[in-house]
Amino acid sequence: MKHGRYPFILSFLALPVGLYAWLVILPFAQAFQISLTDWSGSSNSFEYIGFDNYVNLFKDERLVLPALRHTGIILVVLPVVTIALGLFFAFMLNLGGRVRRGRIEGVRGARFHKVVYFFPQVLSVAIIGILWKQVYAPENFGGLITGALTSVGLPAPVNGFLADKRMVLAAVIAVLVWSAVGFYLVFFSSAMASIPRDLYEAAIIDGAGRGPMFFRITLPLLWDSVQTAWIYLSIVALDVFVLIYMMTPERGGPDAASEVVGGVIWKYAFNHGEQAFASALGVVLFFAALSLAVVSLRFGRRERIEF
Amino acid sequence: MRNTSADKHPMFNRRNLFGATAAGLAASSLAACATSGGDGDGQEVTVGDDAENPFDVDPKAPLDVVIFDGGFGNEYAVAHQAIYKEAFPDAEITHLATQAIAETQQPRFAEGKPADVLDNSGAQQIPMDALVSDGELAELTPLLEAPSFDDPNVTVLDTLRDGVLKAGTFNGKVYALNYVFNAWTIWYDAKLFRDQGWTPPTTWDEMLALCPQIQAAGIAPWTYAGQHxxxxYDMFLMLAGRHGGVQVLKDIDNLKDGAWGHESVVLAAEAMHGLGSAGYLLDGSAGIDHIQSQTSFNNNEAAFLPCGSWLPNEQKAIAPEGFEYAPMGVPPLEGSVQPGLISAGGDEPFVVPKNATNLAGAYEYLRIMLSKEGSQIFSDAVQATTVVKGVELENETAKMTDALVSNPDDMFQPQFRYWYTKMNEEVRPALGQLINAETTPEEFIARMQTVADETAADDTIEKFTHED
Amino acid sequence: MATDTAPGSTAEGASGADEAAPPARNPQRAPRPEGNVLNVFSQGFLWLWALMVIIPVVWIVMSSFKTTREIASDPLGPPEAPHWANYVNAWTNGNIGGYFLNTLQVMVFSVAGTMLLGAMAAYVLARYEFPGNRVIYFGFAAGMMFPVFLALFPLFKTLQNVSLLNTYTGLVIVYIAYSLPFTVFFLTAFFRTLPTGVAEAAVVDGAGHYRLFFQVMLPMAKPGLIAITIFNIIGQWNQFLLPLVLLGRNPDDAMISQGLANLALRQGYEGDSGALFAGTVLAMIPIFIAYILFQRQIQAGLTAGAIK
Known part of the structure; x- marks a missing residue:
């Protein structure tokens, strides 16, 4: 297979890599260049100001610092909760059912659940935003959760969840989890399906319960998938923005309580007329994401190139 | 934050020269754009003698119009373009109606190839302060000096209502034509008040005295669009301005030292805070948008609603039977020295980019908009008045609004929100916190004074002041 | 793939029999109490979550049949009578039908292009060792972390320079470029899992690199390709920022997501929330159908991706 190897490789890579470099890499390089200027975004003049934008980023206590904090919280909470729920659901749907003739099964209605859980994945963020805004609304404006809480005698925030500084971020994260869990349920289910059934059946004969079964067999064998999920979810976490834009008061409020990095970039670029400053923040976000991914990939993956 | 070190390091002062020296950095299309567009020096529009075509429009030149497709829609603009087309049948008109002004138009400015006429409005408008300080806008002086469309002996300026240009004026130069006449008022349902035997309050104290009665009727005294x-903004500032006189507000706009600490501003902040702490806001107000707040107002769930003149038009499809939209100025605090002060004037800024390809055509288009016919088209289409004199609406609500704005000396639109994006971004959340009693009036004042001081101290931000 | 014998489907198919003959279920030992408690708890929780998905969606569908006044005054109640006018409004005034066709026109090419180019790159990166392999691979992977809105202005410029701004061709190549990171990342993992035996046999038979790819490897990778195709369809169907900026010239050319956003924004000014919900439902339907039709393949394709 040595013959014509490199021409082949080249012919297959030229177009995708070329297109990618031209339309993705190059624009990003320009964004980096912009971040070194004072460009407003609506003018054709600017000057270079070195790394001032980067220095000023970390002095901005109104938007940037809260946004970094909130993005950090999402970066931790979203993957943990989503993966935990995804694993739990996947385990239940695939292995949580009765044991029949020595074979272990998923709970009843597993197929139905899989279809339903995945559904939010196909909704556009715009639709999800419209939907949950109503779910979180104040009680007297038709809020589903506030209404439910009050009807069972529990306290509910009078202005709804999204107008409450203490609740808004948690409310946003809940929606993110809601829309992501289905994907990871299917993702982990698929991985679990590839674990030989004999392992479980042997465990059942040994009298192992579901809990030990999960922690001794499923989780270790799923570790690669969990890591992949972690990376995907980290990317989602860093990218959270459109949902907040659609859902929260003042697109990141109230009073910056749900401001995230993506939203601040947007605000500076298009509402403040400070494209260069926004670009600097974008570059920081990019490198943060990149190092996160590299670290996970480096430590988490076996190299497996064949031929 | 823009351009922070440029002044300290003159070596970086190479504005516009950059294109020639940047070859080293990437295969930069950004560099190309720095030299492309030009700065419009070659194009100077003067007002000629021909009253039919004062700007000497090239009849064949295409015209590029971008309209903000919001509450007023864009049908009126299509009709304006038909008039233009009548005068210049050979001109090809490009018409774009969009809500995403910044996203679609900013790159075109950066490119040096902006639209000819831009209705820079809505939530995604391009910040005016950035456009003005970047020198991207053409002054509208030629338009204002030109003979009006209907009468060659009257200039366009003289056809406009008093004071409506203030909103588009930056350091004495008019950069935007705010086409729609708007007054920010407090609304109530006149029928509800009649039926309940309530008198619309003429002072803040009367209003406070009425609140318990309103509550007794099972109605919340106030609501507002908590998400926005x-x-x-105008309610709060008029409360302060009415108490201390318009100068208080001018001082705030002019970033005068300690302007926020003025007694009148403090009293106004305390009054706003009082609404929330006394429980006079409709439950849930902080969490609703303008549509929801207006709906609950329509349903008589709340008695007072701060909103602009467009309210009745916006509600006409869903207003309940018999609802009578009635506007009033914010009830003034005790001891107010200028109780008639009202935030009224032009709204919906139309701008002409300096680098517009068809600058003359753009002025002509605005002149058509300001004609009697153009103005009537707009009023008929959207039930709102323009800034043109003598084309007023003939309904009860419009007459009540007209009565509120009868004295030009009492008309004032606070400007810092438009002049300084940074202050705009601070005052909105701060007011939301204040009225819900989440912060104290002292904290609110301190917060606003801080951002005002920061703005004043930042050399990179271009400053604007009121002339008088 | 293994998931086609999805454990769920067996369980459901057998559920009737389960109820008929419960005692025959576990010949070895009696059901452990722990298992029952877990089962009750898990069933409850599973249904709770299912309701959390179903209720909001049902609410949207329900609202789409209500008049705007009904939505405003009684957001939770059912419609008094089905108000089909919302759909007419969304379809005609909102021009959802037109946007739908526009989007289809673009996506036929962009999805096909994404899959072809993505598969080519992923295959080479997965199965051939050569200098720069890792660099290119991580280069693609890094693209997933790229905040799209940062690139908007440079992209605008780039397309303008080659006269592709405001054209579908321009949008197609941009969609392809921005879909490549995820596609390549995922398919590379997938190609790595394919057995080497078949490929070696084909080589022994004298197949060249190209034939090997198109005739042997691509058919073998079908489950992965289908899954990623679906994800790209969903992703591109919901794409919002790119068409907004790169197709800003003529509103009639807009994509479906922009059309929907227009409805949402207009709703804020004119208050026609009925049409917004109807448009939302209309935009949901094709994606929903695609998902129901292909969900088996999605799961099958994910299997390979999940066990790198």
């Missing part, structure tokens, strides 16, 4: 605290 900008609806409180």
């Amino acid at each position: 605290p900008v609806y409180l």
Whole structure:
């Protein structure tokens, strides 16, 4: 297979890599260049100001610092909760059912659940935003959760969840989890399906319960998938923005309580007329994401190139 | 934050020269754009003698119009373009109606190839302060000096209502034509008040005295669009301005030292805070948008609602039977020295980019908009008045609004929100916190004074002041 | 793939029999109490979550049949009578039908292009060792972390320079470029899992690199390709920022997501929330159908991706 190897490789890579470099890499390089200027975004003049934008980023206590904090919280909470729920659901749907003739099964209605859980994945963020805004609304404006809480005698925030500084971020994260869990349920289910059934059946004969079964067999064998999920979810976490834009008061409020990095970039670029400053923040976000991914990939993956 | 070190390091002062020296950095299309567009020096529009075509429009030149497709829609603009087309049948007109002004138009400015006429409005407008300080806008002086469309002996300026240009004026230069006449008022249902035997309050104290009665009727005294605290901006500032006189507000706009600490501003902040702490806001107000707040107002769930003149038009499809939209100025505090002060004037800024390809055509288009016919088209289409004199609406609500704005000396639109994006971004959340009693009036004042001081101290931000 | 014998489907198919003959279920030992408690708890929780998905969606569908006044005054109640006018409004005034066709026109090419180019790159990166392999692979992977809105202005410029701004061709190549990171990342993992035996046999038979790819490897990778195709369809169907900026010239050319956003924004000015919900439902339907039709393949394709 040595013959014509490199021409082949080249012919297959030229177009995708070329297109990618031209339309993705190059624009990003320009964004980096912009971040070194004072460009407003609506003018054709600017000057270079070195790394001032980067220095000023970390002095901005109104938007940037809260946004970094909130993005950090999402970066931790979203993957943990989503993966935990995804694993739990996947385990239940695939292995949580009765044991029949020595074979272990998923709970009843597993197929139905899989279809339903995945559904939010196909909704556009715009639709999800419209939907949950109503779910979180104040009680007297038709809020589903506030209404439910009050009807069972529990306290509910009078202005709804999204107008409450203490609740808004948690409310946003809940929606993110809601829309992501289905994907990871299917993702982990698929991985679990590839674990030989004999392992479980042997465990059942040994009298192992579901809990030990999960922690001794499923989780270790799923570790690669969990890591992949972690990376995907980290990317989602860093990218959270459109949902907040659609859902929260003042697109990141109230009073910056749900401001995230993506939203601040947007605000500076298009509402403040400070494209260069926004670009600097974008570059920081990019490198943060990149190092996160590299670290996970480096430590988490076996190299497996064949031929 | 823009351009922070440029002044300290003159070596970086190479504005516009960059294109020639940047070859080293990437295969930069950004560099190309720095030299492309040009700065419009070659194009100077003067007002000629021909009253039919004062700007000497090239009849064949295409015209590029971008309209903000919001509450007023864009049908009126299509009709304006038909008039233009009548005068210049050979001109090809490109018409774009969009809500995403910044996203679609900013790159074109950066490119040096902006639209000819831009209705820079809506939530995604391009910040005016950035456009003005970047020198991207053409002054509208030629338009204002030109003979009006209907009468060659009257200039365009003289056809406009008093004071409506203030909103588009930056350091004495008019950069935007705010086409729609708007007054920010407090609304109530006149029928509800009649039926309940309530008198619309003429002072803040009367209002406070009425609140318990309103509550007794099972109605919340106030609501507002909590998700958009900008609806409180004019209410709060008029409360302060009425008490201390318009100079208080001018001082705030001019970033005068300690302007926020003025007694009148403090009293106004305390009054706003009092609404929330006394429980006079409709439950849930902080969490609703303008549509929801207006709906609950329509349903008589709340008695007072701060909003602009467009309210009745916006509600006409869903207003309940018999509802009578009635506007009033914010009830003044005790001891107010200028109780008639009202935030009224032009709204919906139309701008002409300096690098517009068809600058003359753009002025002509605005001149058509300001004609009697153009103005009537707009009023008929959207039930709102333009800034043109003598084309007023003939309904009860419009007459009540007209009565509120009868004295030009009492008309004032606070400007810092438009002049300084940074302050705009601070005042909105701060007001939301204040009216819900989440912060104290002292904290609110301190917060606003801080951002005002920061703005004043930042050399990179271009400053604007009121002339008088 | 293994998931086609999805454990769920067996369980459901057998559920009737389960109820008929419960005692025959576990010949070895009696059901452990722990298992029952877990089962009750898990069933409850599973249904709770299912309701959390179903209720909001049902609410949207329900609202789409209500008049705007009904939505405003009684957001939770059912419609008094089905108000089909919302759909007419969304379809005609909102021009959802037109946007739908526009989007289809673009996506036929962009999805096909994404899959072809993505598969080519992923295959080479997965199965051939050569200098720069890792660099290119991580280069693609890094693209997933790229905040799209940062690139908007440079992209605008780039397309303008080659006269592709405001054209579908321009949008197609941009969609392809921005879909490549995820596609390549995922398919590379997938190609790595394919057995080497078949490929070696084909080589022994004298197949060249190209034939090997198109005739042997691509058919073998079908489950992965289908899954990623679906994800790209969903992703591109919901794409919002790119068409907004790169197709800003003529509103009639807009994509479906922009059309929907227009409805949402207009709703804020004119208050026609009925049409917004109807448009939302209309935009949901094709994606929903695609998902129901292909969900088996999605799961099958994910299997390979999940066990790198």
